Amino acid sequence: MLVRHRKDGLIEFFRNMLNHSFVLNLVEETAPQTWKHFEELVEEHIIDPVNSRLKHLVSTVGTFFTHLPLCEAYLDYDAHYHISRRKYVPISFDDVRHVLNLAQVKASAPQIGLLSFDGDQTLYSDGKNFNDEDLAEYIIQFLQNGTYITLTTAAGYGLDASKYEVRVQYLLDAFKKALLPENVVSKFYVLGGECNYLLQCNQDYKLNPVTNWSPKETGDIDQAIVKKLIDTAEKSLRGTINDLCLNARILRKERAVGLIHGGVQDNGVSGMQGSLSLRREVLDESCLRVMEDLRKQNFKVPYCAFNGGSDVWVDVGNKRVGVSTLQDLLNVPPEACIHVGDQMYETGNDIAARSCCPTIWISNPTETKYILKAMLSYIGLRESPIPKTTKGGSSD
Numbered sequence: 001m002l003v004r005h006r007k008d009g010l011i012e013f014f015r016n017m018l019n020h021s022f023v024l025n026l027v028e029e030t031a032p033q034t035w036k037h038f039e040e041l042v043e044e045h046i047i048d049p050v051n052s053r054l055k056h057l058v059s060t061v062g063t064f065f066t067h068l069p070l071c072e073a074y075l076d077y078d079a080h081y082h083i084s085r086r087k088y089v090p091i092s093f094d095d096v097r098h099v100l101n102l103a104q105v106k107a108s109a110p111q112i113g114l115l116s117f118d119g120d121q122t123l124y125s126d127g128k129n130f131n132d133e134d135l136a137e138y139i140i141q142f143l144q145n146g147t148y149i150t151l152t153t154a155a156g157y158g159l160d161a162s163k164y165e166v167r168v169q170y171l172l173d174a175f176k177k178a179l180l181p182e183n184v185v186s187k188f189y190v191l192g193g194e195c196n197y198l199l200q201c202n203q204d205y206k207l208n209p210v211t212n213w214s215p216k217e218t219g220d221i222d223q224a225i226v227k228k229l230i231d232t233a234e235k236s237l238r239g240t241i242n243d244l245c246l247n248a249r250i251l252r253k254e255r256a257v258g259l260i261h262g263g264v265q266d267n268g269v270s271g272m273q274g275s276l277s278l279r280r281e282v283l284d285e286s287c288l289r290v291m292e293d294l295r296k297q298n299f300k301v302p303y304c305a306f307n308g309g310s311d312v313w314v315d316v317g318n319k320r321v322g323v324s325t326l327q328d329l330l331n332v333p334p335e336a337c338i339h340v341g342d343q344m345y346e347t348g349n350d351i352a353a354r355s356c357c358p359t360i361w362i363s364n365p366t367e368t369k370y371i372l373k374a375m376l377s378y379i380g381l382r383e384s385p386i387p388k389t390t391k392g393g394s395s396d
């Protein structure tokens with residue numbers, strides 16, 4: 001219960017099951033069969049999500065939008081990383097996460113219609129701007145192949161296109177350099193403030209606000225409710241700053257409020273009070289407190305409270321609302337969509353997208369690149385990043 005917010009029930013379950021083989025020194029012989037069994041549990045859960053064995057075993061398990069070739073993904077992963085040959089280190093949380101990602105990429109590649117990317121720590125480092133040549137090249141390949149791309153970020157600057165352009169100028173320049181025509185660049189969108197603002201790339205490689213964007217659940221909320229929600233969140237965050245003596249201040253926006261680093265306290269005093277830096281533990285604590293304070297008020301509108309890695313934010317709306325509304329607009333069914341993000345724990349903001357499409361859980365932009373390269377190879381547009389080797393072969 002105490003560390004519930006840094007757990008993923010499904011990954012822990014798979015890992016524990018696989019540990020039995022490790023302890024018995026039977027990984028090479030039995031792990032493929034165990035992954036086959038997981039695959040069957042997922043199939044069964046797709047058919048009956050309420051009464052499935054998986055639901056009984058992992059109460060937090062979510063929706064699977066596609067079948068998952070888990071055994072095949074494990075064999076590919078093991079052929080490269082040789083996890084079954086390890087004697088002292090059992091399969092890790094990250095190993096299981098990578099196998100799940102690979103299985104999802106294999107399942108989604110043939111039908112991918114919309115790729116949604118989180119921004120910070122997924123397409124670029126936290127707080128930085130897009131700056132990766134390979135990533136730009138892969139995104140361009142998807143666009144040219146007819147896939148819609150959206151940057152779905154919590155960063156909300158209203159409909160001020162220039163502020164979003166700063167974050168992705170490198171990518172927009174890459175579109176220009178590649179001379180992408182209008183019918184291709186217009187498939188690139190930015191969803192800001194989780195779901196609140198939509199912008200689309202135009203033929204001049206600029207972002208244009210989509211003025212009639214209005215998600216059903218959040219587009220038309222009563223201003224008084226927005227105010228009450230943000231007021232409640234602000235009060236909670238301020239309380240935590242004072243209680244834990246954080247070196248932090250409040251930043252309030254039209255539809256969001258954040259606890260961010262630095263500044264002085266309400267009484268104008270800095271120094272001993274307000275000196276604690278924003279480590280992960282205090283960010284999680286602030287986040288769980290504000291979640292609980294909001295839960296008590298029973299707000300009917302979707303919202304998102306999350307630990308952003310170096311700050312805590314509460315936004316009106318969430319990525320589920322954003323991505324699912326975009327699916328409707330672009331006529332892409334959930335199973336043909338993927339959201340890629342780094343914040344998949346309970347205190348993250350990407351986890352909301354799990355209820356409207358398959359997700360890929362990455363931990364940094366390098367992993368995002370790897371995933372895209374793998375997907376392009378399964379579509380047949382690039383060479384595989386995972387060399388197929390026999391069990392006896394070596395590769396790196």
Ligand code: IMP
Pocket residue numbers: 118119120121152153154155156157193253256258307308309310311313314315349
């Ligand atoms: P994401 O990972 O792309 O969703 O971006 C999350 C980060 O965006 C947060 O950790 C903040 O640093 C930043 N951010 C900027 N403006 C906002 C806002 O209005 N709401 C939430 N996060 C914001």
Ligand code: MG
Pocket residue numbers: 118119120121122341342343
């Ligand atoms: Mg992120």
